[in-house]
């Protein structure tokens with residue numbers, strides 16, 4: 082079997098790995114990107130690309146931004162519909178600085194392929210597809226990575242290999258904790274009826290799965306991404322069979338069954354884990370950094386992880402460059418990476434954890450949606466909260482906000 086030598090090995094070519102590679106392309110380092118799939122590949126996901134994802138793509142590269150603008154299999158979504166357990170709902174448009182704003186819904190097959198192919202086309206990145214990493218080990222002089230295509234060695238390895246990261250398993254210490262981990266299912270459908278005219282994404286909350294939700298997201302070509310995400314602790318506590326729960330809600334729930342009357346699933350149910358960023362973890366160590374899902378950076382309230390995956394890929398690339406400039410690869414030196422990730426992300430992750438805790442109680446959820454229907458002040462808060470993290474922080478951590486829920 083062959084042995085190849087690089088400066089940096091990135092394991093995983095999803096959004097975090099591809100972004101990291103793109104950022105490292107001009108660093109004058111020998112970079113290998115190892116990916117077990119052959120792109121384009123599917124990724125079980127809700128396919129919602131938030132405004133933040135679009136911004137991250139823009140920051141990564143103007144060429145990529147242009148390619149994303151030209152990518153055809155996507156539709157713009159101008160807001161979110163939240164349906165409370167008592168079936169009352171509130172529509173919240175995306176508004177930024179007074180103007181209408183929008184995210185997209187696009188199958189990950191297409192979106193991830195765009196990022197991956199961009200990275201693959203860069204002359205300074207060596208890409209290996211159909212390359213499954215089976216073992217990772219560090220020693221004082223470097224790191225060795227075993228794969229089905231032979232072994233690789235480098236000074237630094239970046240684990241961008243998702244929720245079931247092999248790099249994390251071999252080098253890290255993150256454990257699956259059921260209160261910080263979510264189980265997710267997805268089924269593509271066609272012909273689901275009655276979407277909002279501006280393609281609002283829909284989050285449907287039900288007592289038995291709180292704080293999780295069932296989603297129905299419109300896609301181009303009369304298709305829809307339908308799924309369910311539930312905390313693993315809730316799945317265990319209520320001994321839920323999520324496939325059954327999803328099917329029963331679609332078939333029987335008064336709000337959904339009419340809309341799915343003529344709908345047809347396009348695949349069997351697919352499932353995958355969501356490591357939530359509701360708690361700080363060690364995301365680096367001697368000669369390794371973890372990014373995206375491998376570092377558990379998914380928003381615990383919304384389940385969104387693509388933006389943080391790209392963001393962490395960028396931050397990891399910057400840190401890797403510093404490692405080589407200073408010839409420092411120690412766990413102590415790499416702690417600066419953890420610090421920088423949480424400096425950028427913890428504020429929002431912490432708020433999302435708080436929101437996740439608040440919506441565990443059906444009465445609180447029903448009440449909040451009722452107040453949002455009645456009160457312009459609460460509606461405005463929700464609009465601001467979706468577009469402005471600083472406002473969300475200021476309001477949610479102010480006791481006066483909770484009083485205003487009652488009286489304004």
Ligand SMILES: Cc1cc2nc3c(=O)[nH]c(=O)nc-3n(C[C@H](O)[C@H](O)[C@H](O)COP(=O)(O)OP(=O)(O)OC[C@H]3O[C@@H](n4cnc5c(N)ncnc54)[C@H](O)[C@@H]3O)c2cc1C
Pocket residue numbers: 092093094095096097098115116117118124125126127128129130131212213214215241242243244245246247264265266267308310352353354355372373374375379384385386387388390
């Ligand atoms: C059901 C569900 C719904 C979701 N919905 C949304 C949503 O609507 N919006 C959103 O923003 N986020 C959503 N997420 C979260 C989002 O999918 C992840 O946060 C995002 O994919 C993380 O990107 P990543 O690059 O870290 O990992 P991944 O996208 O998982 O990429 C990891 C890559 O590593 C490769 N790999 C894995 N193991 C190996 C190995 N041993 N050797 C080589 N390569 C390997 C994989 O093939 C893959 O290409 C959802 C997740 C789930 C499960």
